[in-house]
Amino acid sequence: MHRAKVVLIAMLAPFSAMAAEFSGASAFEFTRAAVAFGPRPPGSPASKKLQEFIKAKLKSFRCEIVDDAFTASTPIGAVGMANVIARFPGTSGRAVVFSGHYDTKHMPGIDFVGANDGGSSTGLLLELARVFSSTKRRHDVYLVWFDGEEAYVQYTGTDGFYGSRHLARRWEQDGTLKKILALINVDMIGDRDLGILKEQYSKASLNALIWKVAGELGYGRYFLNESGAVLDDHFQFVQKMVPAANLIDFDYGPNNSYWHTPKDTMDKLSPKSFEVVGRVLLEVLRRLEAPAAAAPPSAVPSR
Ligand SMILES: [Zn+2]
Numbered sequence: 126m127h128r129a130k131v132v133l134i135a136m137l138a139p140f141s142a143m144a145a146e147f148s149g150a151s152a153f154e155f156t157r158a159a160v161a162f163g164p165r166p167p168g169s170p171a172s173k174k175l176q177e178f179i180k181a182k183l184k185s186f187r188c189e190i191v192d193d194a195f196t197a198s199t200p201i202g203a204v205g206m207a208n209v210i211a212r213f214p215g216t217s218g219r220a221v222v223f224s225g226h227y228d229t230k231h232m233p234g235i236d237f238v239g240a241n242d243g244g245s246s247t248g249l250l251l252e253l254a255r256v257f258s259s260t261k262r263r264h265d266v267y268l269v270w271f272d273g274e275e276a277y278v279q280y281t282g283t284d285g286f287y288g289s290r291h292l293a294r295r296w297e298q299d300g301t302l303k304k305i306l307a308l309i310n311v312d313m314i315g316d317r318d319l320g321i322l323k324e325q326y327s328k329a330s331l332n333a334l335i336w337k338v339a340g341e342l343g344y345g346r347y348f349l350n351e352s353g354a355v356l357d358d359h360f361q362f363v364q365k366m367v368p369a370a371n372l373i374d375f376d377y378g379p380n381n382s383y384w385h386t387p388k389d390t391m392d393k394l395s396p397k398s399f400e401v402v403g404r405v406l407l408e409v410l411r412r413l414e415a416p417a418a419a420a421p422p423s424a425v426p427s428r
Pocket residue numbers: 230242275385
């Protein structure tokens with residue numbers, strides 16, 4: 126009797142567990158596919174091709190796809206940009222957002238393919254989409270691929286973060302912002318020598334939850350005690366009082382020397398790094414979905 130039960134569970138478990146588990150190897154392969162399109166600055170043919178690639182994958186993952194095209198006014202003139210948004214509906218009326226950028230920095234004449242910077246966030250989010258296609262959830266989960274994260278000249282109030290600035294405004298107007306329990310942005314998380322900064326514009330209680338989960342999963346050494354303030358796509362939401370955090374490894378190569386250079390290539394990344402970040406994000410989501418009564422008050426970021 127007992128034995129029969131065990132066998133049955135053992136037979137059933139691997140299928141659901143495999144589908145629902147975040148695979149670093151799969152995220153890495155999605156990243157490789159994105160990087161293969163070449164440099165992907167906003168408005169470029171390669172950017173369009175990558176958008177189509179992301180949307181084709183999302184279609185196979187059975188979620189709602191929201192097109193979010195807009196025209197950005199940049200130092201090089203008007204540029205057509207587009208965020209790609211996937212929505213996996215839940216039942217609670219609240220929402221959790223995972224975001225990252227898919228554009229690469231506009232660097233004419235330089236073969237900058239942004240494997241880590243632009244590529245890794247793209248691949249990690251696609252793997253999350255694959256996982257969510259086979260799991261149920263309480264909260265709406267949004268996955269957002271931002272366009273135009275990179276500045277053309279330098280980050281100012283008007284240069285850089287084009288996609289996130291646009292979406293924060295759109296979601297403020299349509300009421301989505303008020304539903305967001307947490308927004309976690311990822312950027313440059315594929316580095317084989319992974320070390321994630323405790324980013325200081327991020328909401329402290331959300332950082333605390335992420336670092337606690339990372340420690341409990343045995344990934345504490347990748348989540349540094351070092352803090353630093355890094356402006357990134359999450360900041361547009363921080364400014365609008367959304368509980369938001371940014372996971373970024375801003376030490377890429379000796380003295381960050383691979384950053385924004387032709388050295389930012391696939392061989393600098395490792396599937397393991399994707400797996401660490403992806404699994405932490407899924408466990409954070411699981412805890413945010415736990416009924417409020419069962420969770421310690423500190424685990425649920427308040428607005
Ligand atoms: Zn960059």
